[in-house]
Amino acid sequence: MKRAPWIILALLCQFTAQAVEVKALVGGMLIDGFNDHPIQNSVVIIRDDKIAAVGTMGKLAIPEGAEIISTEGMTVMPGLWDMHVHLQINGHADYKHWHSTYPPRFEKEIMPASAHQLLMAGVTTARDLGAPLDAIIEVRDAINRGDIPGPTMYVSGPFIQKKPYPGTELYRWGIKNPKDARAKVKKLADGGVDVIKLIDQDEMTEAELHAVVDEAHKYNLPVVAHAHRPKEILMGLKAGVDNFEHTGLSTAPEYPPEVMAGLRERAAQMNIGPLFWTPTVEGLFNYDYVKNNTEKLDNDSWHLDMPEDIIKDIKQSIEHPERLPYFQITSKRKPTLKRKFKQLIDAGVVLMVGTDSGIPLKFHSQSTWNELDIWVREMGVSSMEAIRGATYWPSVMMKKDHEVGTITAGKYADIIAVKGDVLRYINLLQNVDMVIKHGKRVK
Template sequence: MRSFLSMCLLLIFLSSTAQKKALVGGTLIDGFGGDPLRNSVILISGTKIEKVGTIETLPVPAGYEVISTEGMSVLPGLWDMHVHLMINGHSDYPYWDKKYPPLFRNVIMPAGARQLLMAGVTSARDLGAPLEDIIAVRDSINKGRMIGPTLYVSGPFLQHAPYPGTEQFRWGVNGPADARAKVQRLAKGGVDCIKLIDQDQMTQEEVNAIVDEAHKWKLKVVAHSHRPEEIRRGMIAGVDCFEHTGLATAPEYPEDVMKMIKERTANSNTKLFWCPTVEGLFNNDYNIRNTEHLDDPSWQVGLPDSVVKDIRNSLAHPSQLSYFQVTPYRKPTLKRKFSQLKESGVILLIGTDSGIPMKFHSQSTWNELDIWVREMGVDPMLAIRSATYWPAVFHGVEDKVGTITEGKTADIIAVRGDVLRYINLLQKVDMVIKGGVRVK
C-alpha cells in the first residue's frame, strides 16, 4: 500500500493540473519582514512566481487555475537548516547505525524527505550522512525522481576521530594536510557545505586548515557549539555557522566567547549565523509526559511497518532514554543562552536536529518556530524570516528562493488562520507548492 501511495505522490509532484496558477485572497507574508499583504494575488507560471499584487491591483488573466487562499496565511516554503535524513527518531544510535545503512538511500532518507515536504519544508540542510547516499537522494529530488525539499548537504562529519561503528558518515582528521584532503574529497564529491564537530579535540591548525580549504572551494563551514572551546576554535578559524546552544549545564556563555562573537558581528562585511536547535531540549519534559505525538501517523509515512515498529519499541519508555538524561539540567540555561545569541548580532536560523530520538521530520520545524515565539520571545515575523529569507542568504540562493518575489521559484505554503498571531498553526500546513507544482 505504501509503495502505491508513494507512486501516486510522485505522479502528483511530476505533473500539474495547470502550468499557470493564481493564489487568490490570502494574507501574504513575503519573507522580507514588511507588513503582510491582505487580499493577495500570486500568479505562478511554470516553476516561477510571475507577479504579486492584490485583488484590487492584479486581475487574474484567463487560463490560470484559481486557487483560493481566503482566510489563510501565505508564506514562502520553510527551510529547516539542521536535519538528519539518515535517522528518524529511534533512540538507539549504535543499533540503528549498524542495522539500517542498507536502507538509507532507498527507504529511510526518501521517507524523511517526503515527511519534511508535507510539513511545509521546501528546502533543508542535511548535516551528517554517508556521502554517496545523501548526494544520490539530493540529486534524485532535484531531477524530480523523488519527492522532498531541495537539499543542501554536508555529507560526513569531520572530527578528530569517528566514534566506533560510524566511519561511514564520520571522518577522522589527522593533521592539517589530512584535514585539507578530507575537505577536498567532500568538495569533489559534490557537498554544499562542510560539517565540523568536536573541534575542541582537534588542534587549532587542523581547524584552520578545514575552514581555509573549504573557503577555497567556496564552501561554508558549519560547526558544533556544544562547548565553549568549540566556539573559540571555530571563531578563530572563521566558521560561518554554529549549531546548538550547548551540552554544558553552565548558566551562560563565557564572557570571552561573547566578546569574540560580538567582535565578529560588529564587522559589517561579515555575517555570523547560528542554529540554536532549542526545541528538542525545551520540550523534552513535556514530550515524555505527553506521548500522543509518538502515535502521529505523519512520521510513519514512507517507512516499512517493520521500521515503524522498531522505532516505536525504542521509544517505549521515553523518560528512560539516555540521550535526554542531562536535559533537565540544561533546560534552565536555554533562555539565557538564546538571549545572549539574540542580543549579540548573530543571525539566527531555524534548525531542529530533526531525526534525533523522539524528533520526527514531520513535526520538528513547526515545534522549533513555536518555542522561539512562545518561550524565547522572538517576534513571529523575525522567526519566519529565520526559516525563509535568511537560510537562502546563507546558501547564496536568495535571488532564487526564500521570499515570495516576482521571478523567484514558486516555493510557497499556506495555512488556514493567522500565523503571526498563532505560530503553531504551522503544525498543519494546508497547501504546499514546490517549484510551481502543488504537492499538498
C-alpha cells in the first residue's frame, strides 16, 4: 500500500524526533574549562553525544521535549582526565605475586573493573602507561565499542626500557640497540597504541633513546618518560620527549641547576608546544596519613566489579601498610615534593593531573580526587588551575582539545556534576554525583 508523501514525511520526522536524545542541565555553577570564573545559573544543552549549546537560565532556550536535569546547588564541569593510570593493577602491595598470579585475568576481570571504578569517580578519559599490549588494546576498544563501562582510554602498552626487570617482560620491553629500539616502537605503533612510554632512559645510549623518540614521532605518537633522576630528564629533553612523569625517586631536596636550565630552555620553545609534566604527588604525599589511618583502605568503592577472591588478596597484601618495601623511603622523599613541584611551575612547564593509580594502596576509585586535593591543599595551586590540569591541558597534550576537555558547543558531552562548590572545597570531588560520558548518563 502506497502512503501519501505527507504521511512519509511525518513518519520520518517522528523517527528523527525519537532518535535524537536531548538533555538540558539546568541551574548549576558551570566551570567550562576556559573562563577564569564560573558561570552561575548555567544551562548546558546536550544533543545525542555532543554539547549543542551553553548559556544561562533566561537567556538560552531549552528545546521542547528535552530531558531536564536539575543541577541547582551543584558544580558542573568537564569530565576529569587521569593522565597516569595502570588498569592491570589495583592497590595490591606485592608486585611479584600480582604479576605471577593474575595476568590471565587482566583482560576480562581486572582491567574492566579498574576502568569502571575510574568512570564512577568522574574520570571520563584516562591514559594507561604500562600494560600488556594485546590486553590493554582489547579493553580500550571494548570501552569504545560500548561493551564495557569505562573512560575513553589512551594507552601505551608495554614500557620501553634498556632491560626489563626480572618477571616484568609482559609489560616491559627491552631494547638491544637503535635498530631494535625502532623495531619495538614500530611493533607498538602497529599494535595500535596511542603513546610511547619510556622508563630508565638514562641507562640507554643517546643513539638508542633518539631512535625511540624519532620513531615514535614518525608515527605521530607522543613520548612520555620517567623523570626520577636528573640524567633521565636531561637525556629526555635532548631527545625531544613530550611529557615527563613523576617528581623523582631521589631524596635530593631540589632539581639541580642544569635540570632547571634545561626545563626553562625547553619551556620557552613555544613554537614546538608546551613541555608537559605529570607530577603524580598524592601517593607519596598521602602515604604517612594512610599508614596511620587505615580505615581509609576500607572504603569499598574499589570493590566494584572486582572478584571476591581478588578483593581478599588485595586486603591481605595491604594489612600492614607500614611494612611495605615500596614506601620505605617515602617519608624521606615527602619533604622534597613541595620544592620540586614549585620548581616545575617556576620553570614554565605545564602540569597535568595523573596519579600512578593502581600502585600499592592507590585505588582507581579514589586516586584522582586525592591528587587534585594535594595540588590545592598542599601545593598552593588554585582550584581552577588544578581543574584545568585535569581537563583542558590533558586534552591539549593528547591533541584532543577539539573534541573534549571543555564544556563547549560541538565537543563531546563528557560532563560531571558535584553537589556544592568545588572551587571552594576541592575534596567534594571524592563524591561525584553525576557522570555523563559522550552524552549518556552513566551515574
